[in-house]
Amino acid sequence: MSEEQKKPRKIILMGRSRVGKTTLLQAMHNEVIEYKKTQEIIVHDDAIDTPGEYIDQSSLWRACIIAACDADIVVLVHDAGNTMGRLPQMFSMTFAKPTIGVITKIDGKTEEEIEIAENFLKMSGASKIVRTSAYDHEGIQELIDLIENLDLSDY
Numbered sequence: 001m002s003e004e005q006k007k008p009r010k011i012i013l014m015g016r017s018r019v020g021k022t023t024l025l026q027a028m029h030n031e032v033i034e035y036k037k038t039q040e041i042i043v044h045d046d047a048i049d050t051p052g053e054y055i056d057q058s059s060l061w062r063a064c065i066i067a068a069c070d071a072d073i074v075v076l077v078h079d080a081g082n083t084m085g086r087l088p089q090m091f092s093m094t095f096a097k098p099t100i101g102v103i104t105k106i107d108g109k110t111e112e113e114i115e116i117a118e119n120f121l122k123m124s125g126a127s128k129i130v131r132t133s134a135y136d137h138e139g140i141q142e143l144i145d146l147i148e149n150l151d152l153s154d155y
């Protein structure tokens with residue numbers, strides 16, 4: 001196996017405060033789920049976690065945009081049932097890299113609540129959207145597979 005094949009693809013998670021980015025990452029890493037507010041940009045081998053405030057406040061979008069330079073795939077995150085804090089429209093156009101969407105917290109949510117999040121993510125330019133719950137691990141393997149197999153060659 002070549003060096004290139006061994007290197008995990010790096011994602012960057014972006015989304016409003018408390019949408020579930022850090023918890024999603026804990027589920028993807030098979031870690032114990034525990035609440036930990038993200039206070040700064042955290043860089044892992046395979047992921048960059050960002051504080052929600054960097055999306056909540058438009059003056060801080062630039063920090064996310066710069067951090068995204070080190071990622072292979074942008075992952076926009078929004079939680080089912082949240083009708084308020086959407087991501088910037090067509091945010092994906094800011095990044096010259098694939099941008100996918102993740103709906104979090106689908107546990108106990110109605111189809112309508114999930115579809116509201118789906119529409120927000122589509123408006124932000126997410127190309128493929130995965131429905132997940134970190135609490136019951138739904139959609140987590142599907143997300144990992146999508147990240148592993150996404151075609152990066154068009155960028």
Ligand SMILES: Nc1nc2c(ncn2[C@@H]2O[C@H](COP(=O)(O)OP(=O)(O)OP(=O)(O)O)[C@@H](O)[C@H]2O)c(=O)[nH]1
Binds near residue numbers: 018052
């Ligand atoms: N029901 C449910 N709640 C969740 C899920 N994932 C996260 N939460 C809850 O949502 C809250 C926020 O989760 P975080 O992962 O800290 O959210 P975040 O997007 O990283 O927040 P910031 O670091 O502030 O940007 C916590 O209370 C979590 O327990 C989920 O799959 N289902």
Ligand SMILES: [Mg+2]
Binds near residue numbers: 022036
């Ligand atoms: Mg966080």
